[in-house]
Amino acid sequence: MSAHASHAPKRSGLWDWLTTVDHKKIAILYLIAGGLFFLAGGIEALLIRLQLMYPELSVVGAKTFNELITMHGTTMIFLAVMPVIFALMNAVVPLQIGARDVAFPFVNALGFWLFFFGGVLLNTSWFLGGAPDAGWTSYTTLALNQFSGRGIDFYVLGLQIAGLGTLIGGINFLVTIINMRAPGMTFMRMPLFTWTSFVTSGLILFAFPAITVGLVLLMFDRLFGGNFFNPDAGGNILIWQHLFWIFGHPEVYILILPAFGIISEVVSTFSKKRLFGYSSMVFATALIGFLGFMVWAHHMFTTGMGPIANTLFGLATMLIAVPTGIKIFNWLFTMWGGQIRFTTANLFAVGFIPTFTIGGMTGVMLAIPPADYQYHDSYFVVAHFHYVIVGGLVFGLFAGLYYWWPKMFGKMLNETLGKWNFWTFFVGFHLTFFPQHFLGLMGMPRRVFTYLAGQGLELGNFISTIGVFGMSIGTILFLVNVAVTAKSGKRAPADPWDGRTLEWSIPSPPPEYNFAQTPLVRGLDALWVEKMAGNKGMTPAEPLGSIHMPSGSFLPFVMSVGLFIAGFGFMYHNYVVVVIGLAINFACMLLRSLTDDPGYHIEPDEIEEKGVKA
């Protein structure tokens, strides 16, 4: 490698994607991989609902059903919505703070490939003796060798590898947001999506180590004869639940906070108004993040913790309703007095508000421990968390995708198809999950592969299954929209929505260096401030000069493959394979540490040639 090459080494096609460290390309990788896993999780969901359409069906068997629910939950949480969130964070956050890339581009790529190979490892279980079947929570002792097969090993190692990727991704965004803001971009001028990404990254930093510890203990129990969770040998089954939920509850906020950010951006842009109560929104975000760590045991009210612990965790949980309520009302009053445009992105944002409110309401109801004894592990809970995660998060992600698609790909998604997508998905969603509240209260436990006729559960289940078809059609319409747009979509201008934040001040899609000149930020909604001042674009904070760029690298891919191989070695107790896998990984680390990688520069004349301005 020649030092300070002035040109990027030309890479093309697949090789470019395998070696890229550009946050915008990594965003697309996250989106594609997350999208594929989303489809897998969706097909699993479809099979689950088909099995439950009528009582005592046998579309799939009992064991297969348990594999499906386990993989549906695990895939959707870890491998579908997390990556799509990371896709949007990667695509948008550096642009919103006026940065040219994330703080650690190499680590960013490593984070993606670790997640990807962790996810692939988990899913190979389908072909290697059966998927994990102890639920996405994998409660011990059911998840110990005595009661379940090799599938759980795939769960343990797949999630461990994917979790590493998420953790380093989170750290990367913390550092990026703290260190790489453009001049004038103070914390209290950051767009809300950047704020929520910041708090989410902080939550990742503190929450993921808990699941890492839990998974290590489970791995010892399963692979090396440990007894952490084995009551017959003095272990304690509840330790797993505590570790899992100390991670698991903040995880809920890791997921939903970025959606809050997206809704804030979309509602504000399409009402043509600044966000109502910006500082209280920031405060509420931080408070939700903080309280999110105080409430994990509300998932364990029925484990017999006693009335004192139950009450304290219950009351702490109720408190979260206050900052969440602040957010709902701030969105409503952002729209109040505005000029609301019903683009697809805004439809999803508007649909989000009542849907998420219902999820929040049932959340408060669940926070009352004595009442939770009835709700817990019933379909009421299934309805609740789908209202939060689908009605909240997935609606938010759709809003974000329709909103930022032009920025990411340079083409406008089709609005007519988009509206069809929204309506089918929205109606299908409520049809699927609304009846489930009642099913739970009427006595239907969750995770049942069938139910008997004559117990009053037939109608609700039938409606619920019908709703899934609506959601499936919505998802297919989105894919059609993506295909149509890729083939013949309208080219997107730099600022298609009359945007307010920095990402709309640069071309769609942005050049590899994002900003030819780092912009000077003069207020909240930086671009809007300039528009109101009558300026054409951002005022630069630096003269046009040579831009330093990081070089691409194949190492993140190879390192992840190394861990992937080592994972299989662990599962099959083949320590030669373990050593080979880890050796690949450590060799890459060594190579990375010993090579001096100066990156390359893009000179001003090149920037001029491309005719792009800040």
Added chain:
Amino acid sequence: MKSWQQFWRQLFLFGLLALTLTGCGIQELSALKPQGPVAAMQFDLMKLSFSIMIGVFIVVILILTYVLIRYRKRPGQEGIPKQVEGSHTLEILWTAIPFLLLIIMAIPTVTTGFALSKEYDNKEALQVNVTAHQFWWEFEYPDLGVATAQDLVLPVGKKVQFTLNSADVIHAFWIPALGGKIDTNPGLENKMWLQADRTGTFYGKCAELCGASHALMDFKVEVMEQADFDKWAQKMKTVQSADPKKATASAAEGQAIFEKSCLGCHAVAGKGGKLGPNLTNFADRMRVAGIKPNERKYLEEWLKDPQKMKPGNNMPNLNLSDDQVNALVDYLYTLSVKDEVKDENKQ
């Protein structure tokens, strides 16, 4: 497009209507039709929190509807709306009001929470030990010296103090009509009390994923008058394995098979293993394997291939011949503590 939207809307409304019409589920199972004080207290909390929440929801919906209609962008509308920063009054208002609402909910949460976690000794309450197994329930009445399985028999109007445990994985003991659930944790004991205020049958479920047949881990609760309960308990204690009144040649043959092949796991009248359900009053039970009606054909089906009806359960296939199955069924239907054996079983 309009007509399709209408179709969906109608389907949705129809769904809502249908849900309302089916009411709140059946009273043997539904948490919305409480049949005892615990379920009633929990239902009160549900109603309280639900009414407060529905109030909040209505406020949100009203504002949202108003805003979406009033402030939608009209064709040709120009100009820039006022960029409002916020409003301290409003923000304090929607911080303070939810706080007050939470306090209203918090008070009964605390009192009910402590009331439900009381533990009653054997002077105040009937003591029952519950042990959950993959995929059946063992019930033991330590003060009465009685053990049974699958059909929990309780006296009406009396507190029942449960002590719960598990033999293998975590299960959760749930009788929605009588009250909420509690986990049965291997290695850790839990306590819970319930009471039934009405005689009759209630349905119990396992609410924690416990393996392949989690969905089929149902049980029944039979609530009877105290006098009937005492009589039942007395009979359970004194019953003899083979009642000469009911014995036929085939049943005797069945008993021989049972004592040779089944007694290792299944106890009858105080004799036998504890790995499988106690069968002392099998003929009185409502279900075969907890799920199918207790009729001859289902019992035969079960004995021929236990894995088919309840995948993953621990009963091995004994590869019995048809004659052996027949004899066993005849024998099993003699196992009753009631005065008359259900005739339909005899066919």
